[in-house]
Amino acid sequence: MRNLLGEFIVELRAAGLPVSMSEHVDAARALTAIDISDRDMVKACLAATLVKNGDHMPVFSTAFDVYFSNRHADASDLGEMDEESSNADETKGDDPNATGMRGSGRSRGMGGGGGSSMSAEELAEMLFKAMQSNDLNSMRSGAREAVDRYAGMEPGRPVGGTYYLYRTLRNLDLDTLMDRLIAAGTKADADGLEERLVKDEAKAKVEALKAAIEAEIRERLVDDRGAEALGKSVRKPLPEDIDVMHANRDEMAQLERALKPLSRKLATRLARRRRKRRRGPIDLRSTVRRSLSTGGVPIDLRFKPPHPAKPEIVVIADISGSVASFARFTLHMVHAISSQFSKVRSFVFVDGLDEVTHLFEESDDPAEAVARINSEADVIAFDGHSDYGRALLVFHEKYASTINKRTAVLILGDARNNYHQAHAEVLADLKFRARNVYWLNPEPTSYWNSGDSVIREYAPYCDKVVECRSLRQLEAFVGDLA
Amino acid sequence: MSSIDPRQELADRLGLAEVPPARFENVAEVIEKLRQNDYLSDEAIASVTFLADRLAKPVLVEGPAGTGKTALAKAVADAVGARLIRLQCYEGLDESKALYEWNYRKQLLRIQAGRSDSSTEDWSALEEDIFAEEFLLTRPLLEAISATEPVVLLIDEIDRVELETEALLLEILSEYQVSIPELGTVKAKQIPMVFLTSNNTRELSEALKRRCLYLYVGYPDVERERDIIISRVPGISTALAEQIARVVRSLRNLDLKKAPSVSETLDWARTLVLLGREEIGEADAVATLHILLKYQTDLEKATKELVGRGKALA
Numbered sequence: 001m002r003n004l005l006g007e008f009i010v011e012l013r014a015a016g017l018p019v020s021m022s023e024h025v026d027a028a029r030a031l032t033a034i035d036i037s038d039r040d041m042v043k044a045c046l047a048a049t050l051v052k053n054g055d056h057m058p059v060f061s062t063a064f065d066v067y068f069s070n071r072h073a074d075a076s077d078l079g080e081m082d083e084e085s086s087n088a089d090e091t092k093g094d095d096p097n098a099t100g101m102r103g104s105g106r107s108r109g110m111g112g113g114g115g116s117s118m119s120a121e122e123l124a125e126m127l128f129k130a131m132q133s134n135d136l137n138s139m140r141s142g143a144r145e146a147v148d149r150y151a152g153m154e155p156g157r158p159v160g161g162t163y164y165l166y167r168t169l170r171n172l173d174l175d176t177l178m179d180r181l182i183a184a185g186t187k188a189d190a191d192g193l194e195e196r197l198v199k200d201e202a203k204a205k206v207e208a209l210k211a212a213i214e215a216e217i218r219e220r221l222v223d224d225r226g227a228e229a230l231g232k233s234v235r236k237p238l239p240e241d242i243d244v245m246h247a248n249r250d251e252m253a254q255l256e257r258a259l260k261p262l263s264r265k266l267a268t269r270l271a272r273r274r275r276k277r278r279r280g281p282i283d284l285r286s287t288v289r290r291s292l293s294t295g296g297v298p299i300d301l302r303f304k305p306p307h308p309a310k311p312e313i314v315v316i317a318d319i320s321g322s323v324a325s326f327a328r329f330t331l332h333m334v335h336a337i338s339s340q341f342s343k344v345r346s347f348v349f350v351d352g353l354d355e356v357t358h359l360f361e362e363s364d365d366p367a368e369a370v371a372r373i374n375s376e377a378d379v380i381a382f383d384g385h386s387d388y389g390r391a392l393l394v395f396h397e398k399y400a401s402t403i404n405k406r407t408a409v410l411i412l413g414d415a416r417n418n419y420h421q422a423h424a425e426v427l428a429d430l431k432f433r434a435r436n437v438y439w440l441n442p443e444p445t446s447y448w449n450s451g452d453s454v455i456r457e458y459a460p461y462c463d464k465v466v467e468c469r470s471l472r473q474l475e476a477f478v479g480d481l482a
Numbered sequence: 483m484s485s486i487d488p489r490q491e492l493a494d495r496l497g498l499a500e501v502p503p504a505r506f507e508n509v510a511e512v513i514e515k516l517r518q519n520d521y522l523s524d525e526a527i528a529s530v531t532f533l534a535d536r537l538a539k540p541v542l543v544e545g546p547a548g549t550g551k552t553a554l555a556k557a558v559a560d561a562v563g564a565r566l567i568r569l570q571c572y573e574g575l576d577e578s579k580a581l582y583e584w585n586y587r588k589q590l591l592r593i594q595a596g597r598s599d600s601s602t603e604d605w606s607a608l609e610e611d612i613f614a615e616e617f618l619l620t621r622p623l624l625e626a627i628s629a630t631e632p633v634v635l636l637i638d639e640i641d642r643v644e645l646e647t648e649a650l651l652l653e654i655l656s657e658y659q660v661s662i663p664e665l666g667t668v669k670a671k672q673i674p675m676v677f678l679t680s681n682n683t684r685e686l687s688e689a690l691k692r693r694c695l696y697l698y699v700g701y702p703d704v705e706r707e708r709d710i711i712i713s714r715v716p717g718i719s720t721a722l723a724e725q726i727a728r729v730v731r732s733l734r735n736l737d738l739k740k741a742p743s744v745s746e747t748l749d750w751a752r753t754l755v756l757l758g759r760e761e762i763g764e765a766d767a768v769a770t771l772h773i774l775l776k777y778q779t780d781l782e783k784a785t786k787e788l789v790g791r792g793k794a795l796a
Contacts, residue, residue: 033536044529052691054698200732
């Protein structure tokens with residue numbers, strides 16, 4: 001058990017969770033206080049001692065499922081787990097159904113869907129019944145059956161579970177299942193509200209089924225390839241480490257969720273830091289009032305709160321296809337904490353340039369504003385390939401006069417100029433007018449200046465050029481800015 | 483595996499005469515005792531509470547507002563028959579409000595009194611005298627440590643204090659003691675249960691997190707929320723409670739500025755009971771939705787999503 005815990009923690013650290021030595025000790029101690037044959041209890045116990053951030057829970061959960069997979073937990077002798085992972089099949093015979101299936105699981109993948117006792121219709125019917133009556137056990141066995149039948153798992157193939165999951169789900173036809181659930185749940189006289197509730201409920205159930213199938217696939221993969229190998233392939237980045245440029249749809253949603261609390265946190269932190277940074281002049285009234293408790297001796301000096309200087313910010317973002325998702329996030333972020341800056345103006349460009357500040361001001365939902373930017377902003381002048389030089393020229397011509405010594409200019413983009421002219425002299429002039437010029441580049445540093453990237457030409461006129469690919473990096477940058 | 487009992491170890495360190503008995507036998511007992519105090523826990527909440535007692539460690543409870551973080555501490559205090567000592571955190575909270583403060587006025591009086599009646603009194607004796615416990619004003623943290631009867635210490639909204647102030651807590655959280663330079667170290671006379679709550683408006687320091695067990699309390703699932711409604715709202719029918727829970731789940735799935743909390747759900751349930759409703763129709767829902775949602779944009783969105791689209795379909 002101690003070995004297993006150690007390996008598990010190595011995996012957590014590899015996934016990015018900061019687990020300290022003393023937390024490791026706590027976890028080991030906690031395990032002595034509980035009944036370790038109870039899997040849920042073990043999970044709760046490890047979660048309480050090892051994970052100290054709600055956002056990290058999903059990553060923990062995945063790793064836990066891999067390292068303490070159900071099969072293993074079946075055997076109450078957790079102590080010998082390390083040795084017996086390869087022959088887990090022999091240990092328990094109390095569930096003949098499951099054992100039989102497990103035994104044949106290895107060979108079945110090759111032979112297609114043979115050997116199952118149920119037809120496709122029966123399986124669909126069984127899942128439907130299970131979901132309708134909220135019967136978790138039969139839902140789980142239905143999931144097992146579905147994986148047997150459809151996933152076509154091949155031992156030793158080094159893929160993560162997503163491929164098998166996709167195959168299983170495609171064959172199960174969840175949409176029909178959901179429609180049936182909705183139809184069965186809706187009463188004849190239901191109004192719109194009731195209909196909506198039924199729909200949401202069906203959706204939740206289908207999600208639960210998906211999760212059950214995913215868990216089942218993962219368990220089999222653990223049996224096949226061992227926890228360590230699998231841990232590596234199912235490892236997901238923490239929300240703050242997701243690469244914005246290459247995020248898939250799920251990760252995007254995760255990022256958006258993470259962004260909301262993050263910007264709030266950042267705002268509190270900035271406000272607090274500003275207040276603490278400098279003390280204002282002595283507040284005589286408050287000091288005298290305070291000195292009464294020490295017999296008129298002003299021991300405890302009180303200060304007036306300082307007037308913090310808030311910078312003005314001008315954001316110029318490339319929203320061409322290659323960096324669109326990155327620009328989105330940064331605009332999002334800057335506007336979410338715009339209360340921390342005295343003024344924020346946003347411009348977007350591809351080969352033309354347009355101001356979009358009003359879009360953010362009109363709607364208080366940043367997601368909506370970003371959607372409107374994509375549809376309304378007039379940014380394409382010629383062919384729709386980004387042209388940094390032209391965009392800078394246009395900006396300089398129209399707006400250079402608004403830039404003054406309080407302004408920080410923020411340029412977002414990969415500086416891939418499609419071999420147009422760079423016009424770096426324009427940036428030089430902006431740098432002369434502004435307080436600071438920063439360039440955020442969403443590409444890894446090693447790609448800079450390769451191909452048509454001309455960041456080299458702009459860099460001399462920027463105070464800082466930073467790689468900014470994840471929320472963590474973005475947060476660090478914005479924190480420094482204010 | 484070594485079998486050092488953390489409670490035993492702590493008791494030795496604090497120099498307690500005997501190890502205080504564990505408050506709970508097992509997780510089931512935690513669930514049951516909390517239920518008797520009208521707090522419906524789930525597996526995670528109960529296990530962490532159980533572990534907190536067994537390992538004698540504080541619990542850091544995090545989660546959205548209004549999901550019963552503070553209520554948990556209260557319910558645990560009631561369940562184990564302990565006094566609840568509460569420290570409400572706010573920005574600018576300092577040592578003198580959280581830990582202890584010397585009673586300047588009383589010390590001054592003491593010095594003046596000494597001066598008038600005889601000048602023979604030795605200064606060092608006087609000094610010893612004015613830095614005695616008599617002149618100490620105990621604040622919540624010191625009070626929890628020096629209490630002889632069982633207590634539950636609740637440090638509420640810890641994320642509101644500055645990062646530096648957090649450091650005040652570290653000694654208490656790991657050692658259950660308070661060091662007062664003029665007086666020495668005050669060690670706990672029993673092992674208090676400690677709950678810290680946080681709304682997650684800022685990242686807490688690693689040092690603090692490391693010393694605590696972590697519990698994330700999210701929104702409950704439909705079944706638990708229904709049960710919570712039934713137990714906290716007298717006179718509500720099961721069907722109505724269920725329907726309320728389902729509506730709230732649908733609302734939380736929408737992308738709202740502020741999702742309805744459990745306490746707002748309870749308010750809504752009470753309102754519907756007062757109105758004498760047995761089930762929620764569209765009209766009722768629209769008329770009373772402002773109890774659940776506090777932003778105009780959220781209200782509009784929810785009305786459109788929940789009612790409007792349904793109508794379009796029908």
